[in-house]
Amino acid sequence: MDNATVITMLTLSGLNGTANYRVTLFAVTVLCYCVILLVNVTIIATIIGDKSLHEPMYIFLCNLCINGLYGTAGFYPKFLHDLLSSTQVISHAGCLLQGYVLHSSAITDFSFLALMAYDRYVAICRPLMYHSVMTKQRISLFVVVAWIVPFTLMLMSTLTSTSRLCGSNIPKIYCVNWFINSLACSASITANIITGFSSTFYFGHAVFVVWTYIYMIKICLKSKDDMSKFMQTCLPHVFCVIIFSVCLLFDVLYMRIGSRDLSQSVQNFMAMEFLLIPPIINPLIYGFKLTKIRKIIQHFVCGKCFRPNV
Template sequence: MDNVSAITMFTLSGLNGMANYRGTLFALTLLCYCVIWLVNLTIIVVIIMDKSLHEPMYIFLCNLCINGLYGTAGFYPKFLIDLMSTTHVISYAGCFLQGFVLHSSAGADFSILALMAFDRYVAICRPLVYHSVMTKKRICLFVFFAWLIPFYLIFLSSITTLISKLCGSHIPKIYCVNTLIGNLACSASIAKSIIPGFNYTFYFGHVIFVIWSYIYLIRTCQTSKEGRSKFMQTCLPHLISLIVVVGTLLFDLLYMWFGSKTLSQSVKNFMAMEFLLIPPTINPLIYGFKLTKIRNRIQSFLNCKLHS
């Protein structure tokens, strides 16, 4: 463990050569982070304050927005500090903490989106048993495990990386992820391959489940005009959210595994930031505009403020 204890800091090379644009990047990044907080917090507060929105779909949506704030909190504050600094380093503990937050947030996204797909499947395909299936006790358990399982799986993955002997401290990205930390290990280990492999397979199973549920949803909704209307109103936003989350994460993973060295640093940084920028911003906007109840509550609140 001597090699591990010798490394106390990691260097992040993602911002190298971008000193001339730091001021502009800082302003744009701060603006994006403020927008993410505004749109997500608006949805969270509206759902919590309005008792008529204390239904499974809105509870899951509230947790999706909370997870958006949780995941981005693991990146933006540190990134903003790095933009204003001439040295881009992160402590040993801070690097593992950042990796844990980003990975667990991505896992929680898939868990919550799978719950939302299950909720819509039961509501539309099995409406007679909806209230007996989606009880308050079950919803609490679903939400609890949607957070616990990603935390537990990523904790195991982080531990296997943490106990590895590292022979380097250079991370070619703007933030820490377990895969890149693991690449610094002096030797390969079975656990280092098995646990991440299991995690990827586990969450790929979530995607398959959502696709399966939507096949049934589409078949069911095609039979009636009311079903098609319900699908467009409540299922379409969820489907868009799933495509956005899967697309941005898959793009980042494929680039990290098979990325080209010929790309400019700016393009690499944008691809690294995609899943921390697009889903946390787009998801609450989609639901805020598309779900009638939430849109009406926000509009009534704004009208009260304008006329007061």
């Protein structure tokens, strides 16, 4: 019907039943978000401020942390506001924007994890070609493409998901395209095609990363020096890839086939883990495991804490 009500506001029902402990949840969430900001900004500032870290691996890591800040900024401020509000609503446009930020951040992570895997592959398996392959111009191109492609794909997907809505309830604590599209009065074939292409394209990234590390392990097993190099510089990448992939896969599987018999608290944790665990763990792993970053941070902290009074 042409004069049917146009839905412009959506309800996020993921916080239903949490009224008794929202203050506690708010305090814990503020603490977690502060930790995310601290560890990521520390890594970013360390890499930018020290010229010895202006190398491909650290440049990709810096961008990975920047993307972590970008993705979490699309969730935490709105979530904290909802915890203190009596109603959890969001405009249709705001929901599309939040979905865009979260989805583009997720696939941008895949882009930089794939670049980091490629960098380590060239460094370990083709060491004599490393400087000719990983030039400044090529690194700049890699970084630009790693940002532009995910943002463009998600922009196309979002613009084709703006059809009229026939529902207003999103059973989650934040907006994702899957639920937005499920509320549409009619399915968008174009949006489905773009989503299918994006999923296939970034599944290829995941396959490339897995193949790269398997190949590197196979090569490094032949030499103790190569294995030592792999353990020092590649092990953090492996941990981060596993953590990111498991959290993302867990969230996607739960969102599509998850049981509604679980308590609201468990459902909310499952929804938040992708926005909580990787943004905290990734910088910590790199900060503690990569020797150059760890030494620079330790030197800075010790210099500030133990500087003698003049």
